[in-house]
Every structure is written in structure tokens, then in C-alpha cells.
Amino acid sequence: MRLVLPLAVTFICGMIMVLQFFIPHRPFSSMGERLTDWYMIVASAAIFLGAINLIQVHTARIQHRLRNWQYSPVVIIGFFAMILAGLFWGVEDGRPFDYMFQTMIVPMGATMFSLLAFFVASAAFRAFRSSNWRATLLLLSAFVVMLGRVPIGDVLWRLVPGAAAGAHPNLVNEIAEWLMQVPNMAGQRAVMIGAGLGVVATSLRMIFGIERSYLGGAE
Amino acid sequence: MSGGRILEKLDKVDRRVIYVLMALSVIVPLALKLDFPIPVGSGPSMNLYDYIDNLPEGSTVIVSYDYDPSTKAELQPMAVALCRHLFSRHIRVIGMALWPQGVSLGQQAMSNVGDSLGAEQYTDWVNLGYTVGGAVSILRMGSSIQAVYPQDRDGVPYDSIPMLNGIRRLGDLQMAICLSAGDPGIHAWVMMAGDTYGLPIGGGCTAVSAPEFYTYLGTGQLLGLLGGLRGAADYETILRQRNPGAPRGLATPGMAAQSISHLVIMAFIVLGNVTFLLGRRARKGGLK
Numbered sequence: 001m002r003l004v005l006p007l008a009v010t011f012i013c014g015m016i017m018v019l020q021f022f023i024p025h026r027p028f029s030s031m032g033e034r035l036t037d038w039y040m041i042v043a044s045a046a047i048f049l050g051a052i053n054l055i056q057v058h059t060a061r062i063q064h065r066l067r068n069w070q071y072s073p074v075v076i077i078g079f080f081a082m083i084l085a086g087l088f089w090g091v092e093d094g095r096p097f098d099y100m101f102q103t104m105i106v107p108m109g110a111t112m113f114s115l116l117a118f119f120v121a122s123a124a125f126r127a128f129r130s131s132n133w134r135a136t137l138l139l140l141s142a143f144v145v146m147l148g149r150v151p152i153g154d155v156l157w158r159l160v161p162g163a164a165a166g167a168h169p170n171l172v173n174e175i176a177e178w179l180m181q182v183p184n185m186a187g188q189r190a191v192m193i194g195a196g197l198g199v200v201a202t203s204l205r206m207i208f209g210i211e212r213s214y215l216g217g218a219e
Numbered sequence: 220m221s222g223g224r225i226l227e228k229l230d231k232v233d234r235r236v237i238y239v240l241m242a243l244s245v246i247v248p249l250a251l252k253l254d255f256p257i258p259v260g261s262g263p264s265m266n267l268y269d270y271i272d273n274l275p276e277g278s279t280v281i282v283s284y285d286y287d288p289s290t291k292a293e294l295q296p297m298a299v300a301l302c303r304h305l306f307s308r309h310i311r312v313i314g315m316a317l318w319p320q321g322v323s324l325g326q327q328a329m330s331n332v333g334d335s336l337g338a339e340q341y342t343d344w345v346n347l348g349y350t351v352g353g354a355v356s357i358l359r360m361g362s363s364i365q366a367v368y369p370q371d372r373d374g375v376p377y378d379s380i381p382m383l384n385g386i387r388r389l390g391d392l393q394m395a396i397c398l399s400a401g402d403p404g405i406h407a408w409v410m411m412a413g414d415t416y417g418l419p420i421g422g423g424c425t426a427v428s429a430p431e432f433y434t435y436l437g438t439g440q441l442l443g444l445l446g447g448l449r450g451a452a453d454y455e456t457i458l459r460q461r462n463p464g465a466p467r468g469l470a471t472p473g474m475a476a477q478s479i480s481h482l483v484i485m486a487f488i489v490l491g492n493v494t495f496l497l498g499r500r501a502r503k504g505g506l507k
Contacts, residue, residue: 021415029362036359037366040352047351091323092373093330101323109288109320117480121241122234125487129495139492143485149426149449151255152478170258177262185433192434 007209014207054079141179148176226501230494237487244483245476253475257456263436264453267421267443270394271304272461278393279386280305281313283408284325286400290425291324294398296451296470297423298328301396303465304458306338311382313392314346315368317356317403322349322372341380348372353403357411361389389416394442398423405432409440423450448473 013035020032058072085096092098130136147153153172158164168174205211259265274280282301286294305312314325329344338344347368350356360367364387365377377383385391395418397408405422413420419442422432426447435441445454448470455468 033359033362033366036352036355039355040350040359040367043351043355090373093326098323101320102327105320106288106291106324110291113289114292117245118238118241121480121484121487122237124484125232125237125491128488128491130492131495139488143488146481146485149447150478150481151257151474152482154258155255155478170260173258173260180430180433181437184430185437188431189434189437192431 006215011207145176145179148172226494226497240483244480248475248479255475257452259453259456263444264450268457270442274310274393276309279311280394281392283397284316284321285318285404287318287320290400293425293448297445298398299332300454300468302328302332306332306336312344316349317353319349342382345380346372354407354411357407361416389418394419396421400425409435413440448477
């Protein structure tokens with residue numbers, strides 16, 4: 001029963017969603033709408049599970065004095081500070097929740113992502129090598145796109161005698177755009193079609209009970 | 220110092236040197252207010268601008284702020300420029316978010332630009348807030364927006380918001396714009412709102428994720444795309460060209476810093492390859 005029940009639920013729900021797509025009329029359309037409502041309720045509950053898990057993990061880190069446990073109280077205090085601020089004073093502009101979001105979370109989040117530029121520069125210096133002709137091709141394409149995606153590429157190109165008055169004063173930008181619209185698009189399309197077929201195949205396997213790993217390894 | 224020693228030193232440049240040069244390449248152009256001309260020809264940015272510019276006055280557009288503060292530097296300038304264009308054309312904006320932290324960033328963009336252009340909350344714009352569920356929520360909004368958003372971000376019931384009178388489902392809107400930093404984002408909007416309900420979709424995304432959306436541009440599933448800070452700067456430039464009074468925007472000043480930092484990264488890549496090739500040649504010579 002532990003196996004049959006979830007497989008039956010998956011089959012029924014999956015078939016309803018497939019049918020409501022191909023037959024968008026009652027009763028399938030209303031059943032599909034009901035299932036999407038349920039999905040949103042279940043997904044909302046998952047947020048609470050995530051919050052409980054976060055507290056459990058960090059409480060355990062503090063209790064057992066695990067590596068870098070000193071950061072865990074900051075996480076827990078920040079978590080409850082945001083919750084209490086939102087519950088007691090609301091989330092409207094100028095309230096404590098909004099103030100903490102705008103003056104703490106926004107700059108901290110932006111700072112974390114900004115560090116990527118430094119790591120990219122360091123990694124590119126050490127790893128981006130023209131070790132064979134394919135890598136060299138990739139390197140040259142990357143150079144053109146890096147120059148074409150910023151204004152200085154065409155500023156440099158126009159320093160070439162005759163380039164500014166020629167038919168293609170923004171040649172670097174044009175080549176970069178061509179690289180994006182032709183070779184890149186072809187590759188991306190192949191990836192997307194492959195991924196799409198994979199999603200369809202996996203979904204069908206799950207609906208028909210062939211793929212069961214999502215049940216937690218039950219055979 | 221011998222050639223080999225120099226080669227070895229160059230190959231093992233301390234990463235802190237790279238970090239300092241990268242920091243300077245960003246700080247100095249911003250401090251000196253360097254400015255490079257931004258050429259904007261026909262392309263994804265122009266296509267998006269033209270589509271919005273041709274929407275009739277009084278149209279309603281939904282803007283999904285699907286990003287968080289980590290990508291604010293790239294996506295918030297787009298949000299501000301798009302809101303400026305939409306409000307200046309008297310197009311009503313419904314804001315929402317599939318990412319929790321996008322709600323406040325969207326509020327900031329709509330509120331600030333709305334105040335400067337006289338656009339009023341609940342008459343010209345509204346922020347419905349965050350919804351969980353990603354693509355499934357968009358699918359549900361195709362039959363009823365109110366089922367997903369019974370009230371707006373501030374708790375005002377859907378039915379009592381004047382600008383939402385007559386708007387029941389996605390099909391009642393003229394366009395959706397998704398500003399996306401990942402998943403859920405443009406993929407979900409194209410698949411659910413665009414392909415399923417035929418709603419025209421425009422997009423904005425980070426520079427690293429822009430290549431994957433070119434396939435949607437090629438098929439026409441995406442009307443236009445703003446890719447990274449450059450996409451935002453393109454949009455600001457077009458806005459200024461067509462509306463001389465428009466402010467300079469947030470992305471345009473950043474293009475000089477991005478230009479110089481790209482040159483610095485390229486210089487390091489060249490340096491790394493020179494040492495690599497010379498080292499390989501030296502090793503081959505040694506083997507012989």
C-alpha cells in the first residue's frame with residue numbers, strides 16, 4: 001500500500017494535467033485548475049519545512065560546535081528578526097522589514113554576487129588556455145563577445161584607419177551579435193530540444209510508475 | 220633574472236594582484252565618470268522598446284520581478300528603465316514576483332519611477348507580491364489571476380483595486396515582461412503565458428543567462444530581450460534618444476567600468492596563454 005498509493009496519486013494527477021492540456025474543457029480544465037491550486041498550497045507548506053530545517057541545522061551546528069558555528073547565531077537572529085519585523089509592523093515601504101531588506105539584504109546580496117568578477121578573472125587567467133584548436137576557437141569567440149558586449153570594443157575598432165567611416169563602424173558588436181544569434185542559438189536549441197525530450201520521457205516514466213526514485217528509493 | 224624565472228613568476232601571479240587590478244578597473248572608470256558611446260542598432264533591445272512603444276495607451280502589462288538583490292546591479296536598471304517607458308506611455312503595470320525578494324525590488328522600481336512621473340498606485344500600477352509555484356502559478360493565472368493573488372502585497376483585496384477591474388486572466392493583458400535571474404523566470408513565462416495563452420512576452424536577464432534565450436528570440440516566442448547591464452544600457456540609450464528629457468539611468472554609467480574590466484580580464488587571459496605557450500615550448504625543447 002505504501003507503494004501503490006503514491007503511484008496511483010502520481011498517475012491520476014499526471015494524467016489529469018496531460019488531459020487538461022489537450023482537452024481544455026470541463027471536467028478536465030476545472031480538475032487541472034484544482035490541482036494547480038493544491039500544488040501552490042503544498043509548495044507553500046514546503047517553505048515552512050525549509051524554515052524548520054534551517055533552524056534545526058544551525059541549532060545543531062551551535063550545539064556541537066561544528067566548523068564555523070559562529071555564523072549560525074547570526075543566521076538564526078537574522079531569520080527571527082525579519083519574521084518578527086514582518087509580523088508586527090508589516091512589509092510596506094519604510095517599515096522595519098523594508099528597512100532591513102533595503103539596507104542589509106540588498107547590499108549583502110549584491111556584494112556576494114560581485115565577488116564573482118574577481119573569481120572569474122582569476123580562473124580565466126589560470127584555466128582559459130588555448131591548448132588545442134577547439135580551445136583556441138572558444139577563446140577567440142569569447143574575446144569577440146567580451147569586446148562586442150561592451151562599448152569599448154567598437155571604440156577600439158574605430159581607431160583602425162577607415163573603420164569609423166566604413167560600412168560597419170560597429171563591426172565588433174555585429175560579429176558578437178552574429179555569434180550569439182547563429183552558432184550560439186544552434187547549440188542552445190540542441191540543448192533545449194534534448195532537455196525537453198528528456199523531461200517528457202522522465203515525466204512519462206514517473207506517471208506510469210516506471211521511474212520511482214522520487215519516492216525515496218522504494219522498489 | 221633568466222627567461223625561465225620570469226615565465227615562472229608570471230605564471231604564478233598572486234591572485235591578490237588580479238583582485239586589486241579588477242577592483243581598480245571597476246572603481247577608476249566610475250570615479251572618473253568615463254563615458255563611451257553606446258551604439259544601439261536593430262536587435263533584441265530595440266525590438267522590446269518598439270513593441271512597448273506601439274502598445275495603445277491604457278494597455279495593461281504584467282511585469283514579473285524574478286530576481287533577488289544578488290543580481291540587482293544588472294536587473295534593477297532594466298526594471299527602472301522599463302517602468303519609466305511604460306508609465307510615460309500611460310500603460311498600466313501589474314507587478315508580481317516568482318522570487319520572494321523580487322517583490323521589494325519591484326516595489327522600489329515602480330514606486331520611485333511612478334512618483335517621478337505622477338503614476339499612482341492602484342490606478343496606474345499595483346504590486347501583487349510573491350507567489351509560490353513558479354510555472355504552475357503562471358498556468359493558473361491563465362484562467363484566474365485572482366485565484367493566485369486574492370490580494371496585493373499590502374493586503375488590499377483584488378476586487379477593490381480600481382485598475383484591476385475587468386482583468387480576470389492573463390488573456391486580458393496586452394503583454395508580460397519577465398526580468399529573470401534564473402528559474403523560475405523567462406522559461407516559465409514563455410512556456411506557460413506565451414505558448415499556452417498566446418500572451419506576448421518580453422524579457423530581461425543577467426548577461427550569463429542571455430545566450431540560452433536567443434533560441435526563443437529566433438522562434439519569436441520572445442519579442443525582445445535585455446541581456447545584462449549592456450541590455451539595460453541599450454534601453455536607457457534608446458529612451459534618451461527618443462525622449463530627450465529622460466534621465467541617464469543606472470546602467471549607462473556602469474558600461475565604462477564593465478568595458479575596462481573586460482579588457483583587464485582579457486589581458487590576464489593573454490598573459491596566461493603566453494606563459495602557457497612559452498612554457499610548453501620550453502618543455503618540448505628540454506625533452507629534446
